[in-house]
Amino acid sequence: MEQFIKPPVEVRYKDELELLARNDHGRRPENWKLSPNAVRLFILGGEFSTAEGKVRIRKKFYGNDALVERAIITLAGSRGLMLVGEPGTAKTMLSELLSAACCGVSTNTVQGTAGTTEDMIKYSWNYALLLSKGPCRQALVPAPLLIGMEKGIFARFEEITRTPAEIQDSLISVMSDQILNIPELGDEGLVLARPGFNIIGTANTRDKGVNEMSGALKRRFNFETVEPIADVRLEKEIIVREAEDMAAAGHIDCPVDTDVAELLAVTYHELREGVTSEGTVVEKPAAVMSTAEAVSVYYQALCHAWYYGSGRIEPAVLTQSLLGAVCKENRDDLEKLRGYFRTASKEQSKAGELWKEYLSCAKLLK
């Protein structure tokens, strides 16, 4: 298979999806590739029986199983799904998994930015054809919303609150009437959505207020708030698993050190919650302390160990990666990070050798 940095979900998990589809006997909403039960199994993992015996599917989304169930059922209904939450809580990943499992495609996506325009969402024109043939279907370049409607698949709208309000609102008529009108095409310009079409939006709560969604649009979505992972053990598991995947993709043959992963998981968890496991209050940095950030810090340290070092992750390197990840915008965050190291070095639960070595790197924080 050809190599890519990050293949789409439907490519990455092709085998699993095919296996599930073959053995899926549940009822499917029209145009869905899998039944809701199989979608749940794909995302939340578990065992199922096939003719060849029992197969185990790996869990891909952690934290809130009921949320995933609600998301699946929402998508089978008439309302769109809006995933909101802190940055780095795997909203996009969940949206990709859902699209890939339900429609077999996760790439029908609009990336919301301040410069997003209506034609990036709905359709634009091939101007050469437009000039030569006039407005006709051949000259039309469909954008994700139109593609989704015509094919009966999901259109994903990333970071919806970063797009201007009037662009967001262009979704309203499509979502309520399931019709897109292309006036240039005259009588043929009425596109009716096929069954299976729906919209998955994501919005991060840090951007709240940049372009707040209108009430009318909100009413057309069911909202799900994706919370950061509350369990340190789970967070560690995710760091280990993701780092392993990334290492494999980058051909880094370095064993993942679970103790270091735990160290990082605890650091991130405590800084995010603003309180240590022993109950001491620490100042929360303004920077995003997400699990995704922790993974990238870990991977960075791992790369360093692989290319420059002995293959062992050095706490000093880890500390420096952490510094780079936490102190991005705000100078105060450096002081907060130092404060955390000071507090942590006094705690009983962090008295192990590795912790000591890690915390002694506080001098590098500058």
Add this chain to the structure above:
Amino acid sequence: MERIPELCEAVEIIPFDLSSPVLLFPVRHHSPVCSYHLLKAIELYSPEIILIEGPQDANELIPVLTDDRTELPCAIYYYYKDKKQLVSEEAADHSCYYPFLYSSPEYNAMKAASELGIEARFIDLPYSEILINTEGEQGLRKNEKQSYADDGRLVRSDYFKRLCEKTRVRNFEEFWEKYFEISGLELSTEDLYKQLMTYCTLIRHSTPRQELIADGTAAREQFMAANIKAAMKEHSRVLVVTGGFHSPGLFELLKGKVPETKLHRIPKDCTGCFPAAYSYRSADALHGYSSGMSYPGFYDNIFKRLKRADTPKGIYSDETLTLLVKAAKKSAEKDLAVSVADITAARTLMSGLAALRGIPEPGMSELMDGVTSAFIKGEKTISSSMPLEYLKQLAIGDGVGKIGDLTHTPPLVADFEKQCHALRLKPETAAPQEAVCGLFTTAKGLPLSRFFHRMRFLGTSFCERTKGPDLHGSTDRSRVREEWSYRRSPAVDAVLIDRTTDGFTIEEACTNIVKRLLKNGPGLDTAAHIAVECFLMGISIEEEAEQLTRIAAADGSFFSVGSALGYFKTLLELKQLYEYPDETILPLLTRCFDKLVLMLPAMANVPDEKADELCSIIRRLFALTDSLLPDRRPQLTQSLTELCSQTEKHPAVFGAAMGLLCAVDLSNQFAAERAMRGFLRGTAEIKKQGAEYLKGLFSTARDIVFSGDDFLLMTDELLRSMTSGDFIEILPSLKLAFSYFTPQEIDETAEAIAALYDADAGAILDDAAIDEQLYSFGRQLDIEITQKLGGEHH
């Protein structure tokens, strides 16, 4: 249900055998599905007697609960006073509730028995014995608010944790609803029995024997088994309704000979039980301790529907929809935008989720999910989650029960009613009533006031004082009337019942609570507050004299003792008026006084924020030597002198002390003046302290100003020597210093000052105001001249 095979095969599951002389029916407290199938089992088995898990002390209350006039939720309240120290050396009081709802299988068993004309009987150990047989911090002896109906065992085991993982449910409530409450309605009674028995047997199997002994389960089951055996001798078909966890244990015990349980001799006045009205809210609060189901109102409605309907089909769908609509309505009332479209979306989601999760109909978990997705717009925060909060409130229910047969009224409630009658209060009204107590004018004024104060002290929320003298805050002390508003709500009864362990009359309960509060060794100021309460309630503190003395001796905080001194002084002054017989307060006051005088010199250098309080304590001490403790004047003078001779002292405190010393002996005035001069000659910082000194001085000896011109001259000098910035800084202190004078005195002072400047007091006040335009012209002129001269204008 998915099975864990290795466990299933290892244990014996009790069969559902209708021909057996005894049928052990396992239930979960307040579970509609258990009640539903229990009633069917009663029909199928036609028992001659029904035995129910519950302390046997309450057997005579069964008819009260099944009385047609009784409305649920109700509870049996048990109490036990461990005077004989059988439970522990602490000799503590214990109490617990055993709540019943319409959905409770135990209630339905009693009701069915009464309808069939057969006997229903509680078979568990008496409440006192359960406590005696339970180790500390276990079972019913945990410090949490306790309910007899404890399902904790069904939740806590490791088996359950594995089951949760395997069946993909979030928690026990979801598991139970999915596999028992909703799916169970479609099963035959026999199948449900088997399923429930399997679950309970497996849980039981994974619980160590040691735990069963520690939390009293072993002793209770032995006693229950003996009772079952006894009933089997008299009857040929015995139905036993117990928590599911006990059924396998009882089954084993019934196979052999059951040893006899020896009961302790408990004095009659130490233990008892009576029926009490209960509320859904309290029933739900208990679910946190795994006692009974959450959302009792919702499940009660489910059971009421089950009783009415021919088939259980559609009941959960209907009830969840009803609740969904109510939640939407309530959200809309609170101005949260929830539309019919949202209800439809939630409804679709609920049925979709039920299908996905393999449940025949949506239940409470799906309802919550539906509201979460469809009603909460935007990020889920505390404010946006309000619809979910409303839903929970609705599902909990807000009903309060009523006991029909009033012959078993709890003693405190009876005493309350008796006193209300004697004092001619009409508490049973919907709107709060008003009552006025002329404290010293009418014969019933004081008793009425004391009754209200006692009820308030018990925390009953029965009454609230709207007007009257506040002896705690020492304001409005001149008032001779109190005005109260009062109303008897169900919460009042609930609190009174809870207080039963403290006493059988309101007076006794108050006395015992006071005793307990003082026993905890609070600070002296808190103890003095309690003494004020006793004073208001007309409850003597004579018996507590020793304890109060101990507290006074132990309290090392000057300010705590100082504020206590104030309260004791108030009480001494008012005790005759309030007809409060007492010999304790004066010795306490004296003790506080001596302690304060001893500590006073060391307090000279208090921080700024405490200075005013210290000054007022010093004044209080001095006032006492004028009235109640004249013989202690020399000690106080000595102490004040010592304070003044300290090198580091707060200027205000210094001033106050000097003032008092002047009052004792006029010759000290010279020293006071000298001190003031000292402040005047200092640096700017020290000068500022002069204002504080004056404040303290005037607070205790304002007459010093009128005894000569010296202080006025010095004040004048102080002010003149200051920059305007510094003056603004000391202005608050100065203002306060002069607030100790009466208006007349201020007038006189003003005149004296005017004389210093050869001005007429009237002239200052009556001077015509300067014309505004003229002023601004002058000012402008001033600025321009200054500029011309090349200087800066200030």
